[in-house]
Amino acid sequence: MRSSFVLFAVALWGGCSTPVVVVDVQNPQGLAIAREQVRVDWTGPTGETRTATHDFAVNANLGTFAIKLVQANEGVLRVSVEFDDATGATVGRSTGTVQLTGKSRTDLALLATRFFNHPQAALVGGQPGGPGDRDGPTGPDPTLAARLDEPISFVTLGKANTAGAIALVLEACGSIRRVSSHEGSANQVDRILPCSRHTAPASQGLFRDLSLDAPTTMVVDPYGPTLYIADGARILAVNYPSFDADPATLTYYDFTAAKGLAPMRVADLALSPYRARRMPGDPPYNTLFVADDLANVVWAVPIGAGVPTIAVGQLGPCVATLPFNEQAQPPVATGAPWAPGPYIAPDQAHLCAPSHIDTGGIGGTGSDSVLFVADSGHGNMRMVAPNALGAGTPGVTTLFDGYPNLQAFGYRFLGGNVIIANTDIGAMFFWNQDRLNYFVLYANPTIAGVGATNVISANSTPGFTERFNILAAIGAAGRNVPLDIGFDGVTHVYRVSDGEQGDAVVSRSFMVFPERNNHVVEHLTLNLDVEPWVGAGRHLGRESASTTTVNQPLFAAPIGLAWNGNDRLFVADRDNHAVAALQYNGSAVPLAGVSAQPLVGCPRSAGDVDGPAATAMLSRPTAVAYDAAKSVLYVLDASGTAVRHLQLDGDGTATEIHTLFAADSNDGTSCAAAGDGGPAAPAAPVDGGVDAPGLLGTAASMTFDARRRTLWLSHVDTPDLVVVNVDDPSTPKLVALPSDAVPGGQLAVIDATLFVVGRAGQLSAIDLLAATPTARSLTPLMLPGPVTAAGTDGEWLYVADESPRVWRVDPLDVAAAPTLLVGDGAHGVVVGSDPGVNQIGGFAYDAVRGVLLLADTVENVVLAIR
Numbered sequence: 001m002r003s004s005f006v007l008f009a010v011a012l013w014g015g016c017s018t019p020v021v022v023v024d025v026q027n028p029q030g031l032a033i034a035r036e037q038v039r040v041d042w043t044g045p046t047g048e049t050r051t052a053t054h055d056f057a058v059n060a061n062l063g064t065f066a067i068k069l070v071q072a073n074e075g076v077l078r079v080s081v082e083f084d085d086a087t088g089a090t091v092g093r094s095t096g097t098v099q100l101t102g103k104s105r106t107d108l109a110l111l112a113t114r115f116f117n118h119p120q121a122a123l124v125g126g127q128p129g130g131p132g133d134r135d136g137p138t139g140p141d142p143t144l145a146a147r148l149d150e151p152i153s154f155v156t157l158g159k160a161n162t163a164g165a166i167a168l169v170l171e172a173c174g175s176i177r178r179v180s181s182h183e184g185s186a187n188q189v190d191r192i193l194p195c196s197r198h199t200a201p202a203s204q205g206l207f208r209d210l211s212l213d214a215p216t217t218m219v220v221d222p223y224g225p226t227l228y229i230a231d232g233a234r235i236l237a238v239n240y241p242s243f244d245a246d247p248a249t250l251t252y253y254d255f256t257a258a259k260g261l262a263p264m265r266v267a268d269l270a271l272s273p274y275r276a277r278r279m280p281g282d283p284p285y286n287t288l289f290v291a292d293d294l295a296n297v298v299w300a301v302p303i304g305a306g307v308p309t310i311a312v313g314q315l316g317p318c319v320a321t322l323p324f325n326e327q328a329q330p331p332v333a334t335g336a337p338w339a340p341g342p343y344i345a346p347d348q349a350h351l352c353a354p355s356h357i358d359t360g361g362i363g364g365t366g367s368d369s370v371l372f373v374a375d376s377g378h379g380n381m382r383m384v385a386p387n388a389l390g391a392g393t394p395g396v397t398t399l400f401d402g403y404p405n406l407q408a409f410g411y412r413f414l415g416g417n418v419i420i421a422n423t424d425i426g427a428m429f430f431w432n433q434d435r436l437n438y439f440v441l442y443a444n445p446t447i448a449g450v451g452a453t454n455v456i457s458a459n460s461t462p463g464f465t466e467r468f469n470i471l472a473a474i475g476a477a478g479r480n481v482p483l484d485i486g487f488d489g490v491t492h493v494y495r496v497s498d499g500e501q502g503d504a505v506v507s508r509s510f511m512v513f514p515e516r517n518n519h520v521v522e523h524l525t526l527n528l529d530v531e532p533w534v535g536a537g538r539h540l541g542r543e544s545a546s547t548t549t550v551n552q553p554l555f556a557a558p559i560g561l562a563w564n565g566n567d568r569l570f571v572a573d574r575d576n577h578a579v580a581a582l583q584y585n586g587s588a589v590p591l592a593g594v595s596a597q598p599l600v601g602c603p604r605s606a607g608d609v610d611g612p613a614a615t616a617m618l619s620r621p622t623a624v625a626y627d628a629a630k631s632v633l634y635v636l637d638a639s640g641t642a643v644r645h646l647q648l649d650g651d652g653t654a655t656e657i658h659t660l661f662a663a664d665s666n667d668g669t670s671c672a673a674a675g676d677g678g679p680a681a682p683a684a685p686v687d688g689g690v691d692a693p694g695l696l697g698t699a700a701s702m703t704f705d706a707r708r709r710t711l712w713l714s715h716v717d718t719p720d721l722v723v724v725n726v727d728d729p730s731t732p733k734l735v736a737l738p739s740d741a742v743p744g745g746q747l748a749v750i751d752a753t754l755f756v757v758g759r760a761g762q763l764s765a766i767d768l769l770a771a772t773p774t775a776r777s778l779t780p781l782m783l784p785g786p787v788t789a790a791g792t793d794g795e796w797l798y799v800a801d802e803s804p805r806v807w808r809v810d811p812l813d814v815a816a817a818p819t820l821l822v823g824d825g826a827h828g829v830v831v832g833s834d835p836g837v838n839q840i841g842g843f844a845y846d847a848v849r850g851v852l853l854l855a856d857t858v859e860n861v862v863l864a865i866r
Contacts, residue, residue: 019100019102019103019104019105019106020066020067020068020104020105021040021067021077021079021105021107021108022064022065022066022067022107022108023038023064023067023079023096023108023109023110024064024107024108024110025063025064025065025081025094025110025111025112026109026110026111026112027111027112028111028112028847028848029092029112029114029850031083031085031092031112031850032086033083033084033085033091034085034086035084036055036081036082036083037055037081037082037084038055038079038081039079039080039081040067040078040079042076042077042078043075043076043077043078067079074100074101075099076097076099076100076752077098077099077100077106078097079095079096079097079108079110080093081093081095081110081112083112090115091115092112092113092115093113093115093795094110094112094113094794095110095750095795096108096109096110096751097752097753097769099769111794111847113793113795113850114866116808116821116852116865119821119822119852119865119866120822120865121822121837121854121863121865122590122863122864123593123861123863124582124584124590124592124593124861124862124864125569125571125582125584125861126558126859126860126862148169148189148519148520148521148535149171149173149175149519150171150173150489150516151170151172151491151514151515151516151519151520151521152170152171152172152215152216152217152491152514153169153170153492153494153514154168154169154170154492154494154512154513154514154521155167155168155218155220155227155494156168156220156243156494166178166179166180166243166244168192168218168220168243169189169514169534170215170217170229171195171215172215172516173195174193174194174196174211174212174213174215174231175191175193175194176191176192176193177192178190178191178192178243178244179521179534180244186533186534189534192247193207193212196211196212196213201213203254204251204252204253205251205252206248206250206251207238207248207251207252208247208248208250210236210238212229212231213231213232214231215230216230216231216232216266216267216268217229217230217267217268217269217491217492218230218269219269219270219271219288220271221271221303224240224303225242226238226239226240226303227240228255228269228271228288230266230267230268230269230290231266232266233256233262233263233264233266233294234254234256234257234262234266235254235255235256235261235266235269235288236253236254236255237253237254237255238250238251238252239252255288255301259307259308260307261290261299261301261308263294264294264295264299266291266292267291267292267353267354267355267356268354268355269288269289269291269357270291270357270358270371271287271288271289271359272289272359272371286302286303286304287300287301287303288300288302288303289301289357289359289371291354291356291373293354293355293376296314296315296316296317296318296350296351296353296354296377297310297311297312297315297351297354298310298312298313298351298354298357298371310346310347311384312346312349312371312382312396313346313347313349313350313351313354314347314348314349314350314351318350318352318378319350322350322378322380323350325344326349326398327380327398328380328401328402342397343385343395343396345394345396346384346394346395349382351373351375351378352376353375353377354373354376354377355374355376355406355407356374356376356408356409356492357372357373358371358372358409358410358493359371359372370383370385371383371384372409374406374407374430375398375406376406376407378401379401379402379403379405380400380402380403381399381400381401381403381406381409381428381430382397382399383396383397383399385397399428403432403437404432405432406430406432407430407432407490407491408430408431408490408491408492408513409429409430409431409493410428410429410430410511429511431490489515489516489517490513490514490516491513491514491515491516492513492514493512494511494513511523512533519535520533520534520535521534555571555573555576555861555862556573556575556576556860557574557576557857557860558571558572558573558574558841558842558855558856558857558860558861558862559574559622559623559841559855560572560622560623560636560702560842561843561844561853562625562633562844563626563845563847563853564628564652565848566586567584568652569581569583569584569844569862570582570626570633571596571624571855571862572621572623572624572842573621574620574621574841574857575620576601577601577602577607577617577618577620578598578601578602578618579600579601579618579621579624579633579635579646580597580598580599581596581597581599581652582595582862583595583596583597584864586848586849589866590864591846591849591851591864591866599613599646599654600613600616600618600635600657601616601621602617602618605617606619606620607619607667608665608666608667609666610644610657610658610664610665610666611656611658612655613646613655613656613657616657617667618635618638619638620637620638620639621635621636621637622637622639622640623636623701623702623842624636625702625703625704626704627704627706627726628706629706629709630726631648631649632647632648632726633646633648633654634660634702634704634711635657636699636713639698640698640699640700641698642660642662642665643659643660643661643699643702643713643724644657644659644660645658645660645726661724661729661732697716697717697718698715698716698717699713699715699716700714700716700743700744700745700746701714701744701745701746701747701790702714702747703754704726704749705749705768708768709725709727710723710724710768711723711726712724712747712749712754714743714744714756715744716743716744717743718743719737719738719739719741719743719745720734720735720736720737721734721735721736721737721747721754721766721775722735723735723773735773735774737756737775738764738775738776738777740762740777741758741762741764741775742758742759742760742762744758745757745758745759745762745764746787746788746789747790748791748792748797748843749768749792750792750794750796750797751794752767752769753765753766753767753811754766754768754773755792755811756775757781757790757797757799758787760780760786760787761780761781761782761783761787761799762777763777763778763779763781763814764776764777764778765778778814779814779815781807781814782818783799783803783807783818784803784805785801785802785804786802787799787800788802788839788840788841789840789841789843789855791842791844791845792843792845793845793847794847796809796810796811797809797810797811798821798843798852799818800839800840800843800854802839803823804837804838804839804840805820805822805823805824805837806820806821806822806823806837806840806854806865807819807820807821808821822865823837837856837863838856838858838859839856839857839858840854840855840857841856842854842855846864850866852864852865852866
């Protein structure tokens, strides 16, 4: 608010040669200020300095005052104002720097900026704990709102359960979640074991104290009842009488040590009795099979008494070329006879990094069990039969090969099948990288079979998942019709056996597989339909909504933030290859998100396409900066190798995006219509960029100096900065950092100074008012961890490290110890309205409300502190 005091100052001093600085101090945040102290520091052109202080008693609206300087018609003037409340406590500060030019009057506007004292971080947007796109739950089931974080294994007590059963999901971080279901539909997800605390692994103890540092899979013995968890070189056995048991009552012990198995590296587990078909009177599970991808064997470990033996394979290094008798018999056309074999003794087989194992029956009720092994190092699938198809002795054969990225598989005796009329078959579905394949194993389980190895998903796009029918896909694949079906990161398959269909936790399916990179657990129904069972995931299927409320949007590594000057936040959603606009209710305390909208980019599809924003594509954007004067958003894209400017219209809608330093790009694709989430038809070539020298190297950080209309970028590979005048970007310049600086520094502009914070806390400063900007070294910041981001509210420098904590640094006294702002050193998990922090990737500041906004790249949320 300007007062009449400004007019008085002009009348008194306006015509004099003595310079006058008129300072307008505003208080948009409504701080309760009773007193302000003004400090003036002036540095003349030849280095002379002068300091003056004065106290002003003010009301909450502050006002305007004038400062008279004697014989100071040149040089740089810094004005610093501190604000006290009625109790005398300092509640805020504001600083400003101007360059005196000899004019009789210089104006300087300041905003009262609050102190963040003992702040709490509040959730503004995003779903904690699991990456995803900005869309909400898929499908009609409200339980899909539950988010998973890299699920790698799924188990259920199966036959021991009834409708309303419970399953467990193991996540890559070491967390275990319990999923309750009713009649096959999941309805509740709870975390019963937190992510690993990286403590020294104990050989036994309480389940709640268990720390998993390298989990790979788990399997449950429903007749034990015991849960076996593979964690690196050890297998842990958890006493688990029922999945609804209180975790606080459970205990565990090191099953590997008890059996004398070491050293080893557990890739997968499987349980099997002598017969895979569960029939009345069958014995309980008595053998735990262990895929050891370090020793290149599969162990058969008795659950009760007995010592471990090798089920298949030979101890030792991988064999580069397999002998002929271990190579697959090439399958012929679909429907033609397929001859299994040759069979060799299991101890003669050579395995290389077995990645997945499973047990199953090769035929109908009462058939012998077989063991399937994914020999990933050799790219083939082995089958170990205890009776070698009537030969009377165990044997192993290679079913198929030629799949160098063989990941996971699931086997099922299907019975009657509509694709092969009047024929009983057993089918194996397996994943080669992200593509789903199938192998029809037997038409007659005792005599002959039909071989059909085929790719179900041709031209698949990782991460793009939608509901589809496998039977239709098999029929289409048999007719050589390519289908667009893809999966992303399938790591483990749980097979519900035939006799458990009515009782298992997923009562309408026979196969469940977690998708680690898609953050969902998928399931196959009896009709062979595949769709997500729990988790919303990063995939953007056609069933997804294109817009959503704030409690639903999903980010995938949000890293860069920029405030639009009102109530909107631009978010660089790195792993979604997109930029989002997050709107929030600024009158709410704490801030409350309202909606999240895609602004530009194709979620989960990387590309390099300029032109209309609706069809443009980005690739791992890492930073954004907003130019309010021209309604332009600058985007640091392509993992730091390109800068693009996105034009916004009057209501904030993105219209055009172009490359700033070179001709526009077009990689031949464009983003499909909003909400579809996949590449579409080729985009027409456009050229709206500035043909100018490109950046040298790869940029690590970007910031915009609105007063001087310059864009600054730091480099990953050189300790230099690039400065660009955005009104004339044709001549970018390099500014060298001090010799003790390191590449990749984080940038923040505070008034007339650019601060560069190195990875290890090295601090440099550049005077932006100097005729030739040069950098000088400052006292390094003493932080407990490497720096991940830096930001500012215009008065203070904020630095985040990997500890994880957020610190406040006084730019006027960088030698002083940083003040801890938020974070307790433990990796945070967002809970309720007072979340912790994990790894902060970027800052933004809402100057109207005095709120600092943070992007958490691990929890995939946007937080606010005030």
